[in-house]
Amino acid sequence: MGDPYLWEHCVLGITILGYVVLAVNAYLNRRKRMRLSEESKTMSECERCSVEVAKSLVPASSVPEHRFRGMHLKMSSMRIEFENLSVKLKSNKKCILEGVTGEFRPKRVAAIMGPSGAGKTTFMNALCGRAYYGTTTGMIRINGQTSSIAAIKPLRGFVPQDDIVHEHLTVREQLYYSARLRNEEDTPPAMINNIVEDVLNVMQLLDVQHSLVGDVEKRGISGGQRKRVNIGLELAARPTVLMLDEPTSGLDASTALEIIRSVKRLTAIGMTVVMVVHQPRYSLFTLFDDLLLLGLGGRTVYLGKSEGALPYFRNLGFQMPLHENPADWFMDVISGKVKNDQDPALMSRRLADAWVGFMRNNIPPDDLELGQEAEGQMDRLAFTKALDAKLFSAGFGEMDELSQEQFADFLDILKVQKPADAAWEQLMDRMGFQDGFISRQRLTSFLHGLTFSFSQDAGKYVEDFTSSEASGTSKETSISEIPGKKLGRRGRFCIQYPILLHQNSIRWARDWKHKLISTGIIVFAGAVFGGQCREMLIPENILCPLKINVSHLPIGTLSGIACLHIFGSDRPLFWRESASGVGVTAFYLARVTVSLFDVLVWCYLYTVAWMIFAEAPCSYWMWLIAFRMTAVSASGVGVFISTLVPKQNSTLATAVVLLVMGGALSEPQVIADAHGLSSALAFISPFTWASGENYLALIATSGGEAAVDFYAVPIVDGYKKIILCLGGSNLSYVTMAYIFCSVFGFLALMFGYLGLRFSHRGKQA
Numbered sequence: 001m002g003d004p005y006l007w008e009h010c011v012l013g014i015t016i017l018g019y020v021v022l023a024v025n026a027y028l029n030r031r032k033r034m035r036l037s038e039e040s041k042t043m044s045e046c047e048r049c050s051v052e053v054a055k056s057l058v059p060a061s062s063v064p065e066h067r068f069r070g071m072h073l074k075m076s077s078m079r080i081e082f083e084n085l086s087v088k089l090k091s092n093k094k095c096i097l098e099g100v101t102g103e104f105r106p107k108r109v110a111a112i113m114g115p116s117g118a119g120k121t122t123f124m125n126a127l128c129g130r131a132y133y134g135t136t137t138g139m140i141r142i143n144g145q146t147s148s149i150a151a152i153k154p155l156r157g158f159v160p161q162d163d164i165v166h167e168h169l170t171v172r173e174q175l176y177y178s179a180r181l182r183n184e185e186d187t188p189p190a191m192i193n194n195i196v197e198d199v200l201n202v203m204q205l206l207d208v209q210h211s212l213v214g215d216v217e218k219r220g221i222s223g224g225q226r227k228r229v230n231i232g233l234e235l236a237a238r239p240t241v242l243m244l245d246e247p248t249s250g251l252d253a254s255t256a257l258e259i260i261r262s263v264k265r266l267t268a269i270g271m272t273v274v275m276v277v278h279q280p281r282y283s284l285f286t287l288f289d290d291l292l293l294l295g296l297g298g299r300t301v302y303l304g305k306s307e308g309a310l311p312y313f314r315n316l317g318f319q320m321p322l323h324e325n326p327a328d329w330f331m332d333v334i335s336g337k338v339k340n341d342q343d344p345a346l347m348s349r350r351l352a353d354a355w356v357g358f359m360r361n362n363i364p365p366d367d368l369e370l371g372q373e374a375e376g377q378m379d380r381l382a383f384t385k386a387l388d389a390k391l392f393s394a395g396f397g398e399m400d401e402l403s404q405e406q407f408a409d410f411l412d413i414l415k416v417q418k419p420a421d422a423a424w425e426q427l428m429d430r431m432g433f434q435d436g437f438i439s440r441q442r443l444t445s446f447l448h449g450l451t452f453s454f455s456q457d458a459g460k461y462v463e464d465f466t467s468s469e470a471s472g473t474s475k476e477t478s479i480s481e482i483p484g485k486k487l488g489r490r491g492r493f494c495i496q497y498p499i500l501l502h503q504n505s506i507r508w509a510r511d512w513k514h515k516l517i518s519t520g521i522i523v524f525a526g527a528v529f530g531g532q533c534r535e536m537l538i539p540e541n542i543l544c545p546l547k548i549n550v551s552h553l554p555i556g557t558l559s560g561i562a563c564l565h566i567f568g569s570d571r572p573l574f575w576r577e578s579a580s581g582v583g584v585t586a587f588y589l590a591r592v593t594v595s596l597f598d599v600l601v602w603c604y605l606y607t608v609a610w611m612i613f614a615e616a617p618c619s620y621w622m623w624l625i626a627f628r629m630t631a632v633s634a635s636g637v638g639v640f641i642s643t644l645v646p647k648q649n650s651t652l653a654t655a656v657v658l659l660v661m662g663g664a665l666s667e668p669q670v671i672a673d674a675h676g677l678s679s680a681l682a683f684i685s686p687f688t689w690a691s692g693e694n695y696l697a698l699i700a701t702s703g704g705e706a707a708v709d710f711y712a713v714p715i716v717d718g719y720k721k722i723i724l725c726l727g728g729s730n731l732s733y734v735t736m737a738y739i740f741c742s743v744f745g746f747l748a749l750m751f752g753y754l755g756l757r758f759s760h761r762g763k764q765a
Contacts, residue, residue: 026509045423056414064199070194070611075240094659097298108289119298132762157234161245172209182237224255244245244275264505299352317342430457444497500590525554526609533614539707544666556634563638578764629741636748643755662687671718692719693737
């Protein structure tokens with residue numbers, strides 16, 4: 001006869017293997033961080049040397065500190081037009097946004113401003129299809145084609161006002177996983193790394209790329225850096241339009257200015273940027289190309305170039321005092337706090353009508369050329385002349401090619417520090433050295449290419465891109481011309497699940513202290529509840545079924561409560577990722593898979609502690625099987641509650657549900673007297689099946705039913721009635737308990753999945 005517990009040995013082996021894989025993955029991730037840190041340092045040093053050479057030759061050249069290598073947009077440019085956009089609340093039919101008409105042009109930064117209650121965020125939500133709380137009417141066109149931003153989610157980045165980020169991941173890891181999940185499935189790993197490097201550079205996060213973001217309890221990066229990460233998560237998807245909801249809220253003026261400057265630089269690669277801001281300071285206001293002012297009731301007060309807003313209001317008769325911040329003054333005018341000496345009747349309620357009249361009687365603002373001036377501002381001839389002059393003065397005037405040694409000497413003449421060996425080798429490859437030499441023409445092309453936003457390197461450190469992207473020109477593309485895989489709402493499960501599983505394994509390793517504490521608590525509970533069972537686990541003792549039932553309560557309740565963290569505090573994070581195209585099934589199963597190993601380990605350790613202190617008879621595996629039934633079923637309840645009940649109430653809700661199931665419904669006296677409704681309630685409790693299986697197995701191995709105390713016979717009959725009611729004599733009580741608890745746990749997890757998927761649907765838009 002084979003080993004009756006062969007399956008249990010297999011489960012133990014799988015659990016041990018799972019923990020080994022998680023530990024090895026954490027180790028490899030640490031090694032990878034060290035390697036990426038060196039590569040990033042090498043790239044930065046290479047960039048520094050390149051920029052210094054260009055500046056030394058042509059001091060007036062406009063050379064960015066970093067050139068993009070991965071941020072090639074999925075769509076070259078996007079013009080967003082909206083006509084009579086309105087929103088009415090579903091609750092009371094109140095109109096909170098009315099008849100907003102206009103457009104946001106490519107390669108420009110547009111700001112949406114207005115006093116509190118003017119509908120700024122509602123307008124942006126309406127554009128993105130996120131105004132789930134109201135009924136949206138009006139028309140939206142993308143590059144002249146009737147559509148909606150909601151229909152092109154992969155081309156849109158939406159940055160929420162709250163910084164919803166992964167607290168247990170480093171800055172670089174956050175951006176890496178966002179890039180993996182939100183770009184095409186066939187994006188090469190080198191391209192992913194280039195995207196991450198671009199985001200780290202443009203958002204000025206290189207210095208903290210390997211720092212944990214942290215939370216309130218565990219301090220991580222600063223508030224300004226956290227805001228940069230919040231924006232960077234969207235940039236990693238390479239959106240064509242970036243929409244930000246109050247990106248400067250909670251920041252000091254200096255940090256806010258730096259962040260908006262970083263965002264504005266993205267317009268150079270074709271991105272359209274739209275943001276809601278609240279009374280920015282003057283230096284920040286000057287960074288906006290276009291301005292939409294909304295008045296009370298959500299009506300348009302002004303829409304056009306930002307520098308045209310002040311002349312417009314002056315023409316209406318409003319006079320701004322000297323040294324006043326225009327942004328603050330606009331808010332005062334819209335709120336009705338500024339008197340109009342020319343037309344005293346023109347107050348805040350009539351500003352929207354004044355704008356309608358202005359647009360009716362005047363030609364709309366002149367259409368801007370699509371795109372800004374071509375990049376490569378400095379003429380190639382300027383670099384050619386400067387290089388020739390410098391080479392001539394250095395004694396290299398007659399040479400058509402330079403060797404690496406001669407170029408190193410040339411750097412000394414320019415007083416540019418030679419980079420370290422790794423950076424030097426990378427620089428040679430980027431410049432286009434072949435067999436240790438580079439031509440003057442190639443050197444000039446490299447230096448001239450430094451003035452572009454996209455890298456013009458000759459080596460392997462940049463992906464291919466079209467000439468239109470390189471030149472800075474762009475042609476509006478119809479939505480119908482975009483490949484279907486770029487517009488698909490969800491990525492495939494088989495692609496996203498391994499990525500999310502890897503991400504959650506990293507989070508698991510970082511949370512080892514909390515897991516160690518949880519494990520200690522469960523072992524302590526096993527010892528305490530095992531001690532109260534000593535010398536009572538015999539059929540002759542009438543308290544035996546009660547002690548067994550009580551022993552299942554701690555492992556069930558603690559496992560259920562411990563599983564609340566799987567989704568409880570991260571539901572906003574799920575809503576954001578779901579809205580970005582991450583599959584619900586992949587997200588859900590990745591988290592449950594990693595957490596399942598913890599539950600299994602808790603069962604093994606709880607059983608060991610309980611058996612030692614209880615001096616329990618029978619085999620270890622018999623007790624383990626029942627305790628695991630309870631723990632897995634209760635964990636499913638915890639997961640289900642974590643997806644529906646708010647975090648502040650979930651612990652109490654889980655404790656009440658499990659205590660009722662384990663105490664009130666499956667208490668031995670209830671089992672003995674069970675009939676009708678009480679029998680049905682006891683039947684649906686996994687505690688009944690697990691503790692009943694333990695008790696019946698104990699009786700079978702300790703003298704049979706003849707040894708049972710007379711007063712405990714009704715309890716035995718009650719357990720047999722419930723557990724064997726479905727299988728009769730064909731299936732043993734162990735098999736029946738296994739089947740029921742497995743089905744119960746599966747259904748609890750399934751309901752948890754449905755709760756996660758279908759609750760708060762509007763926030764997943």
